[in-house]
Amino acid sequence: MASRLTQLTAKAKQASQFVAKSGCDYYKNLMEKNKKYVVNPPTIDKCGELSKQLFYTRLASIPGRYESFWKEADGLKQLLKNKKDLKVEEAGIAAMFGIELYLLFWAGEIVGRGFTITGYKV
Template sequence: MASKLWQLQSKACQASQFVAKHGNSYYRQLLDQNKEYIQEPPTIEKCQLLAKQLFYTRLASISGRTESFWKELDYVKNLWKNRQELKVEDAGIAALFGLECFAWFCAGEIVGRGFTFTGYHV
């Protein structure tokens, strides 16, 4: 156990030395590559302004997304009315979508229970 701890400590030391040696150049390179996204002056006030702009822009986009949702729902209703003319491809896509929704539900349940499958904590 002590040898594993020593190995882990050695790896952590090597990683911190690598970051200390190359971290600053990586940081500068990253900023240079993405300077079109940097707002001047880079202040806390500018960050707060951008956060508010993002929040209210997303809030304003809800009406457009709601409209798209209702169009999609009308499309599904129309497909259901004319299900006799439904193609195998459309039925397969619908089945895969239903399976994906079920899988996400199951994953959410597992995460909600603390990553246990039975619901009991050991």
């Protein structure tokens, strides 16, 4: 255990030396590559304006998303009406999607109960 701690400490020291040596260069290169996204001057007012723009842009995209959702729902209805024409591959994909959804809800329940399977904390 002590040797493991020594190894971890050495790796942490090595990482911090690397960051100290090349962190500024990395930051400068990153900012240079992405300077088209930086708003000058970077003031609190400008940040507030940008956050409002993002919020209202997202709100404006809701009708398009709503329409896309109903197109997908109509496609699913048509698929269910024509079950005889359903291919094995499409059925397999649908089954895998259903299983994935079930497992995600199951995992969410476990997380919600504090990572206990039975609901009782040990």
